Every structure is written in C-alpha cells, then in structure tokens.
Amino acid sequence: MDIRQLKYFLAIAEEGQITSAAKKLQMAQPPLSQQLKQLEDELGVKLVERGPRRIQLTEAGIILQNRAKQILELSDSTTREMKDLGKGLKGTLSIGTVSSSGATLLNDRLSEFHRNYAGVKFEIHEGNTFMIIDLLSKGIVEVGIVRTPFNLGNLGYKYADPEPMIAVMTPEYDWDRAKSTIDVTELQDKPLIIYRRFEQLIRETCSAHGFEPNIFCKNDDARTTLLWANAGLGIGIVTRTTFELANNTNLIYKEIECDNLRTQIAAIWMKDKYLSTIAAKFIESFSGDNTSPI
Template sequence: MDIKQLKYFYAIAEEGQITNAAKRLHMAQPPLSYQLKNLEDELGVKLVERGSRNIKLTDAGVILYKRAKQILSLTKSTENELKDFKQGNHGTLSIGTVSSSGASLLDSRLNIFHEKYPFINFEIHEGNTYELLELLDKGIIEIAIVRTPFNNSGINSIFLPKEPMVAAMRKDLNWTDSEIINITELNNKPLIFYRRFESLIFKVCQDFNFQPTVFCKNDDARTSLLWANSGLGIAIVPKSAIKLIGSSSIIYKEIDSDILTTQIAIIWSKTGYLSSSGKNFLDLFENT
C-alpha cells in the first residue's frame, strides 16, 4: 500500500462512486476500479460494497478511510513544511557578527525580516573579523557581518555606507566644544582602540607627523568604550559603535578624516552552503 493507492481509495470513499472519483482524479474508471481491487487483494479485506450506482464502505473500509485522511493530511503538511524550508520560511540561520556591528544588525532591517519570516530562528556567533572569516570558511556560519578592512578572497560582499571614526571620552577629558575634530588634536592624548584599526590609526597620525600615544589596545569596540567610560583615555571607534554601551557619561567627536573611516560588510562564501533563509536575509541588505 502506498500514498497513491491511499489517494485513490480516499477519493472513492469521499465521492461514493467510482465514476465520480475517476473524474476527480482525472483518470478513466477501469484503471481506478483495478487499483481498488489490487488494494483489497493486497490487504486481504473487502473495503467497499458495490451497488448499482454507489459504493458503501465496509467496516474495514471505514477504518482505512479514517487512516487515509490522517496520512494524506500529514503528507500534505509535511510537503508544505519542506517547501517552507526550501523557501526560507522555517529553520535556524547561523550568523557571525563583530561587536561593533550590533547597531547595524539590530536596526529596522531585522524587524522587517522577523515580520516576514517569523519562524526563522537565529544562532549568533560573536568574534573579531578574522575569527568570523575562519568560521565562515569552516561552514559553521553562513553569513558574517564584519568591518573593513579584511581579506575578501573567496567571499561575496555587500557593503553598507562608509561611516567615520569618532573619539569617545568622558566630559572631564574634553578640550573643545567642537563636535568635529582634526586628528592632530589627539596628539599626546591617551588613546584606546582595538588592534584591527591599529595600522590605520598609526598611518593617519604619521601623515600628520606625530606618533599616537597608545594607552590601551584591545580586541573589541565595547571594551574600548567601557575603558573610555571609566575616564582612562579616549576611545577611537566607529561612530555606530557608540550605541553598544547604552546609557553612559561618554561624549564623542567625529574625526575629520577621509582615511579614518570604516564600513560594515555582509559577507558569505563564494563556494560554501547558503540556505534559502540566508538568501532571504541577504535580500534585506541588497534591497534596502
């Protein structure tokens, strides 16, 4: 007994006539009668009593009719669920993020995605850009949200608009009312930044003929901001990262530099697996 036989029998039971069931199934009557007889022979029970015009289910036929209804309903729902997975409507999406991308991830895009795909769950892996590139290469995550610069060999990328770096500090370390400063104003100031921006910061400072005074190097924008919030120095971070520590006594000033900028990039492997839900997620950034 297979699904096709159950569909044939279910149609016969529903219609009460083989002729009408054949029309419903878009097939000729003789093959349908033949399939019914084969099913009865296979099961070793009589399923219907044949009348001159209609058929009547036997007790065995009633049992099979109830089971067929359940099985066919489950089959249909299973097909729909698998189609949902194929279309990216269900499942778990594994994403890697650097801490400083949090504000870019948790913006209106994610709300739009959740409204459209409410049954997609997330598994988030946090790390620095280099760690996330490794997770992407190993297939542990499908998509990574990182910051420039990075090695883009073997990956596809979507870049968000460039954003400036800012100098973040407590008010007692402030020296000017201006909201925009020149990099030279950070000369001899205790600077806090994370390592991946070290070469960029040094280059900009050297272009203006001074060496930055490094108070603390670390691996996370949040750490830089927390140290700055303690009054230990001035953090240099991407502007959007300011939102990472919420309420604080920090003020910030945009650094006027065409070089000292960064971008959020959404990346995925050119050769790795990308699920339908992953493709739908990427659409958020390609189309908004």
C-alpha cells in the first residue's frame, strides 16, 4: 500500500463510482479497477460493494477512507515542512483553532506575528478542543489554539492572560440597566445558552453559589450562543473576546464577577514531535507568562 493507491481509493470513495473516479484522476477505468483489487488483495479485506449505480464502502472501506485522509494530509504537511526547513522564516504554519479564540488570535497574535514575519503563510483548521488536540497528535497542525480547561497530557503550552466570562442578552432580559457587571447568583432561574465545553464549569460554579443553572440550550460553537442570544432566546454565557465573533446587534453584555468563571486562550503543541522554526517563533510571540519548555 502506497500513497498513490490511497489517492486512488479516496477518489473512488468520494466519487462513489469507479468511472467517475477514473475521470477525476484522468486515467482509464480498467487500471483503476485493478489498483482497487490489488489493494483489497494486499489488505485481505473487501473495501467496496458494487451496486447497480454506486459502490458502497464496507466497514473496512470506511476505516480506510478515514485513515487515507489523515495519511495524505500528513504526507502533504511533511512535504511542506521539509520545504519550509530550507526557507528559514518563510513557508506555511498550520494552526488548529477553536472558534472562540478567533478575535483574540487575529487582533492580538496573528497580526503582530505577520508584521514581524511577513513571509509566513497560514493554514487554519477549525474545530473543538478535542479535534485540535487530535490534529496535533496526527501531525496535521503544529500549533493549537484552545481554551482552558483542557487535559495537558504530553502537551507543551503557553497561556495568554485570563479573561472573564460575560452574560450577553437583548435589552428585554436586562434586569438592571445601571449595572455593567453582575454576580453569578443573578443568573439563577435565567434561561442560559452555553457552549458545551463550559457546562461542567458553569454547573459547578452555580452549585457552589447555592443554585442549579437553568440551561436552555447547549451547543458546540460559541458563535451559536451569540446568535441564539441575539435572537432573544435567552442569556448567553461566553468569554469577553468572543463577543465580536457573530451578530450581536441586539446584544448588551455584563461581566460576571466570579473568579471561577474565567478562562484563558492557550497555544499548545506536542512535546514529542518536531517543531519547526516558524512554529517556535509563533509560540514565542504568544503573550503570557505561564509556559512549559519548547
């Protein structure tokens, strides 16, 4: 099994027809069919079931499709890494980032880094914290930008300054317009819209203050919290820098005065993997004092 065979198989899996895959690959159908058969023979499993119109991937085929994507992505990343090595501080930096880091990353980190290293280009992969750590472990990205809390494991890390969480709401939910800050107890019985990763933290904090939070909606993207709050469906709980990520034309926000409801952006990397000069320089430029060794 080689990279070429994986490319062939991925084209077949994506097209659902060997004929269409052959056209996409600009090759004849018989050689492509033969490559598929050779791959099945080598692996000792059936990868596809041929139907009247489309092929269907077997369980083994689905597994190989996922692995093939990862292997080809890693192959491309390795090729870029080797090329970048000879270019000094020119080349491409692959970063994985959670949605809630967007404003901080662009305003405070990437803009400054770009001014200092104008020859560097970027490849951004977005997902939740668990996805970003998975991308790091597979070598698809070199640096992850995530939010606390997360499991350090074998990760190197550098924290940015902590920031508070805020309650975002439309004016009709504002119970005290004279105040720009609130105590966490004021959220009792309010319909809350939260980012799923913060659920445990919010529940534990509310419990410590003597009440159970009324969670109206849980979601996997901080931008969704803002959109639902902007639609007047409840009170969103997000980090302060998240406020600019989505439509907030109807929203006001109040900082929650609670030390437990604070979070930090962190740059993370794998301790046991090669770190390019570009990635090391980016991490050095990431503000914050709490750092593990690079």
